[in-house]
Amino acid sequence: MTAAATHPHFTALYSDHHSWLHRWLSAKLGNASDAADLAQDTFTRILGRADLAGLHEPRAFLTTVAKGVLVNWYQRQALERAYLEALAALPEPVAMSPEERLLILETLHEIDAMLDILPPKVKQAFLMAQLDGMAYADIAAQLGMSLITIKRYMKQAFLQCLIMMENPQ
Amino acid sequence: MNASVSPKALEQAAEWLVRLQDGASSADRAACEAWRNSDPQHALAWERAERLLDKFGALPPQLAMPVLNRSPAATRRAAVTRIVALMLMAPAGWASWRYAQSQPWAGDIHTAVGEHRTVTLADGTTVTLNTASAIDVRFSATERLIVLRNGEILMRSGYAADVRPLRVATGEGTMQPLGTVFNVRRHDCSTGLAVLEGAVRVTPADAPGDARVIDAGSQTRFNQRHVAPVRDADPAMTAWTTGMLLADQMRLDELATELSRYRNGLVRVDPAVAGLRVSGAFPVADSERTLDMLVSTYPVDAVQRLRGYWITLIPRD
Numbered sequence: 196m197t198a199a200a201t202h203p204h205f206t207a208l209y210s211d212h213h214s215w216l217h218r219w220l221s222a223k224l225g226n227a228s229d230a231a232d233l234a235q236d237t238f239t240r241i242l243g244r245a246d247l248a249g250l251h252e253p254r255a256f257l258t259t260v261a262k263g264v265l266v267n268w269y270q271r272q273a274l275e276r277a278y279l280e281a282l283a284a285l286p287e288p289v290a291m292s293p294e295e296r297l298l299i300l301e302t303l304h305e306i307d308a309m310l311d312i313l314p315p316k317v318k319q320a321f322l323m324a325q326l327d328g329m330a331y332a333d334i335a336a337q338l339g340m341s342l343i344t345i346k347r348y349m350k351q352a353f354l355q356c357l358i359m360m361e362n363p364q
Numbered sequence: 365m366n367a368s369v370s371p372k373a374l375e376q377a378a379e380w381l382v383r384l385q386d387g388a389s390s391a392d393r394a395a396c397e398a399w400r401n402s403d404p405q406h407a408l409a410w411e412r413a414e415r416l417l418d419k420f421g422a423l424p425p426q427l428a429m430p431v432l433n434r435s436p437a438a439t440r441r442a443a444v445t446r447i448v449a450l451m452l453m454a455p456a457g458w459a460s461w462r463y464a465q466s467q468p469w470a471g472d473i474h475t476a477v478g479e480h481r482t483v484t485l486a487d488g489t490t491v492t493l494n495t496a497s498a499i500d501v502r503f504s505a506t507e508r509l510i511v512l513r514n515g516e517i518l519m520r521s522g523y524a525a526d527v528r529p530l531r532v533a534t535g536e537g538t539m540q541p542l543g544t545v546f547n548v549r550r551h552d553c554s555t556g557l558a559v560l561e562g563a564v565r566v567t568p569a570d571a572p573g574d575a576r577v578i579d580a581g582s583q584t585r586f587n588q589r590h591v592a593p594v595r596d597a598d599p600a601m602t603a604w605t606t607g608m609l610l611a612d613q614m615r616l617d618e619l620a621t622e623l624s625r626y627r628n629g630l631v632r633v634d635p636a637v638a639g640l641r642v643s644g645a646f647p648v649a650d651s652e653r654t655l656d657m658l659v660s661t662y663p664v665d666a667v668q669r670l671r672g673y674w675i676t677l678i679p680r681d
Contacts, residue, residue, distance in 0.1 A: 277430060278427065278431050299423065302422060322432055322433050331386045350382050353377075354378035357377055357413060358374055
């Protein structure tokens with residue numbers, strides 16, 4: 196039941212291409228240890244795929260997958276930086292344990308991913324309601340939009356989140 | 365696992381969320397419940413909706429807004445500017461936000477939000493934990509250490525002839541009781557101590573030379589570096605052990621902060637009534653009753669959103 200037994204092509208791909216992919220990522224990131232993680236993530240992402248045998252351009256394929264992994268990584272870094280800045284900007288220090296900080300960060304990642312594909316206006320209106328607890332009419336007034344539009348935005352955003360929610364284990 | 369939920373049911377759940385969030389009547393709530401019960405798919409979809417609300421409820425708005433609302437191409441400078449702008453916009457009621465409430469992972473002994481409980485330790489010391497509180501008990505051959513990780517406790521030190529020193533530690537320092545009853549509460553970055561009987565020696569974590577002995581009938585606050593001047597103990601301080609909060613001309617926003625400790629969700633106060641002075645014995649563990657009492661006695665209304673997750677106290681028209 197190992198990956199190698201199930202996917203001989205995967206093993207071949209890994210041993211042929213891991214080292215240049217690691218170098219390519221190191222050059223992009225300027226840091227070998229993050230590059231090692233991301234190279235691993237890249238291969239993990241294609242682990243389950245049945246169509247690896249037919250790859251004509253494995254390097255081009257792996258580069259494309261690795262770029263997606265990199266983009267996610269940059270987004271995560273940007274989110275973590277924004278989180279640290281928000282923590283630093285609080286009017287008075289909040290006593291939070293490392294667990295609390297990490298759990299909030301994880302929830303932020305999760306919600307950020309859910310809202311990622313929403314148009315900026317929809318996302319903004321939705322956050323005003325969910326985080327600030329603003330009434331829909333107030334949001335409509337502040338954004339200069341009709342109440343009907345705001346309600347449509349809310350439904351769109353709620354639905355997007357519900358679709359992306361994971362089921363409990 | 366991974367029970368799939370029909371897209372139709374999810375869409376209807378999204379519609380219900382919108383309807384309930386935008387000023388729901390009790391008829392709306394009842395209709396939503398009927399919808400939920402009418403089909404297992406609906407129940408599954410609503411279960412997701414509730415978990416989604418829990419996720420938003422666990423996020424402190426001051427932190428989440430600048431992070432989630434950042435623009436994709438934001439430069440570092442732009443991000444900082446936006447955070448500052450958001451902080452300036454923050455309504456006063458945000459101060460009543462508390463996070464630690466629903467996190468029971470910390471501590472050997474802990475209480476849920478709204479719960480309070482008394483435990484007797486091996487040496488006869490009793491500890492009463494207030495809402496959302498957690499302690500670690502570390503008894504060894506050389507000491508009896510209690511670590512208050514969160515919340516508030518009332519301690520009655522045991523009178524057993526135990527030679528090991530008894531100490532209570534918080535992130536800010538340690539307290540060594542000398543045969544006493546005392547109350548300890550963790551604030552955001554300080555510890556509050558009130559001594560009812562006997563005396564307690566306080567040692568700030570970073571300034572062991574500034575240790576002070578606090579006598580019965582006195583209270584103080586300390587952080588890692590120093591101990592604040594001693595004041596007369598507030599006799600209402602331990603009313604929480606009976607589930608009551610005694611307010612004597614307390615600001616409404618302070619009362620809301622207290623109330624927030626005892627319930628999941630947010631209590632916000634409109635700045636127009638934040639400074640209103642209120643008095644009374646409030647059953648804080650029963651937030652519905654406390655709100656009823658406030659609304660019937662003072663010129664305020666309580667607006668509830670999303671099944672009571674968010675409560676905002678506003679001036680009555």
